[in-house]
Amino acid sequence: MPCEARQTAIILFYCPFVMDPFTMEKKNTNDIFHIFQPDLLRIEQALKDRFACENPFINEVCSHIIFAGGKRIRPLLTVCAARLCGRSDDAAYELSVVPEYLHAASLLHDDVVDGGVLRRGKPAAHILWGVNAVVLVGDSLYARAIEIATRFRNIPIARIIAETVALMAEGEIIQLLSSQTRRLDEKTYLDIVHRKTGALISASCAIGAHLAEAGPRRVRALTEFGRLIGTAFQMVDDVLDYAAKTEKLGKAAGTDMAEGKTTLPLAIAMERAETRDRERLMEILSSGRMTNEDLSWTRRILDQTGAIEETRKRAKAYINEACAHLVDTFSPSETREGLVTLAHFILTRTK
């Protein structure tokens, strides 16, 4: 990899600014959640108000995962999508809890399946309360979220949510099976990413549009926007799994590889690496563990082959395509620009 390209990769990774492709303004992504502060406060309140299960144990496990410092990107998308389509009353905030609860439920089950021990810097729920209880609390949280969605008496919202939960589970299954064979082509990777991450981020936008009873063109634009930024979100996640520090990430770096999961950065590195390096990557992937030395070496190979840079480049293309859908469909507004900024934040986030 030429020195210049490597520098670009580093800049892409560490730069706290992002160039908005439409306004051509530099945006400070550290400020991103400042823009949405009033929305975030109302979302936080709705998350507390809506989650009222009468069983104290279920409440405890759910609170552990729901109030552990998530970024609230999904509820923010629901609220912004509804506002972009003309609805900004309490209902949008109330509905916005649904994707966040579903996300939390999926994290509970995913940690059981992956055997993850840290989540958002705290011990994973199954470490604290055992696998059995966490499987059941996850079921209950999934079901409560769907039940809240049905309270809006809006059939498209209920259908999208149920369909999304099925896609999320199916995405995890396909990933689990592909990690057993240690093989992953890019089509399968994108299919997994769409199901396990893109579908819920897309649904977060789509249900906001449906709540506002938007027409099909606007629903489609927001659904696509969500799908594309969701795909980019997962690609950046897969980069951070190698590149970020454990304390920043809130879970061990290199976890994907230790769990035998091939993600896009690794797939690109394997394709581009020399035979000896490819063999060592396969060895680490198959070993079921990741020493500090393995991690440093893998990071070096990912850097040398330009795999990190290539993955970020693809994520950026998805973000640009996503924003084009918004710009083509909606007139300029503070909310539209907010969504564009949010989309770009996905590229520059460091955890």
Place this chain on the structure above:
Amino acid sequence: MPCEARQTAIILFYCPFVMDPFTMEKKNTNDIFHIFQPDLLRIEQALKDRFACENPFINEVCSHIIFAGGKRIRPLLTVCAARLCGRSDDAAYELSVVPEYLHAASLLHDDVVDGGVLRRGKPAAHILWGVNAVVLVGDSLYARAIEIATRFRNIPIARIIAETVALMAEGEIIQLLSSQTRRLDEKTYLDIVHRKTGALISASCAIGAHLAEAGPRRVRALTEFGRLIGTAFQMVDDVLDYAAKTEKLGKAAGTDMAEGKTTLPLAIAMERAETRDRERLMEILSSGRMTNEDLSWTRRILDQTGAIEETRKRAKAYINEACAHLVDTFSPSETREGLVTLAHFILTRTK
């Protein structure tokens, strides 16, 4: 226990006839599924047609649990409830798959949680495919079932289904927590039974009524009918766990006690047994295993204290109350009598 009472218990258990409290006719419960043969054939077809997931692995795991010889009581209730309220087209059969899929999903997760190794005479799914895959396939099956329910564009049906899944998971959680403390009062037992079994059997009836757009009185009668027979169903299940033979049951007899679960028969026996016997029952319950000798001895105590007979008596009272709801609300018809017969079959079933 006087000899006469013990004989009654034996008759209640083995008698293949049941006295219909309304028609005062003896019904041969072996014939019960003969009455419903045309319905059962259409339900079986709907179960095959509706379950079309594009992932072959998910299909394989789901088929293992769905087509393993279940009695199809839940879909039968949906079909009969819809017909009783005037609707008997294909939609009733299509909707009837929803409670059966939810039941199957709950069995997948329950076996993981309980560590059950046999289900319907076959190895439990997690033994064959591993805990991780089965947790995810269970999620996917839950979600697909809810998604099918939303296709009927009927908000009450979607809400009942989502609410029921939450209740089922919560029932399992309460049971799990109470098995850890080894204490169970009757109120908690009935609460668990309602959530983990009664809620879905009740929902099976209620969604049939909603599909037929029945009025509130009919919906209420069928919901109550389902709740009461569901409670009785679980009580008989808890009796069979001690009384039935492993090969008939399709899973090991005495499993509840081996898993530390106190159910009504055991709670009654503990209350009535002499101190020494109560202490031994507690010891077996806490040991986490059940030898053949333990099982024989426990069966003897359950018999001597009249615990089996008392549980069956209570189940019978629930069945009678359930049937009274039907008789008070619906005029006589073949379907109404069929439901009464089905309710009584629950008492006499031997697996």
